[in-house]
Amino acid sequence: MAPPRKKLKAVRQYSVDYIAFGFVPSPADRTRPMCLICSNVFSNEGMKPSRMRDHLEKMHSDKKDKPAEYFKKLRDDREKTTPSISSPRPFRLLLPR
Numbered sequence: 001m002a003p004p005r006k007k008l009k010a011v012r013q014y015s016v017d018y019i020a021f022g023f024v025p026s027p028a029d030r031t032r033p034m035c036l037i038c039s040n041v042f043s044n045e046g047m048k049p050s051r052m053r054d055h056l057e058k059m060h061s062d063k064k065d066k067p068a069e070y071f072k073k074l075r076d077d078r079e080k081t082t083p084s085i086s087s088p089r090p091f092r093l094l095l096p097r
């Protein structure tokens with residue numbers, strides 16, 4: 001008889017669905033959600049769809065009816081302008097040639 005499976009400690013992970021609320025994984029810590037609109041990074045505790053929807057409705061009520069596509073575009077635009085922390089560009093050293 002197999003021993004009862006231990007309950008795994010659930011670590012909330014960013015779900016791609018959260019883009020629908022305007023959230024993406026924080027570049028500094030990908031287990032934490034970041035609001036695309038105001039760049040607020042939530043604690044891991046904030047990684048609840050209800051919290052994110054709440055934030056969107058309260059803080060960005062003008063964006064709450066936007067489709068996920070809108071936020072995806074926002075994310076893409078942001079990635080173009082903000083260098084990712086996880087893959088920093090190498091420093092260009094001023095070497096004499």
Ligand SMILES: [Zn+2]
Nearest residue numbers: 035037038059
């Ligand atoms: Zn926000």
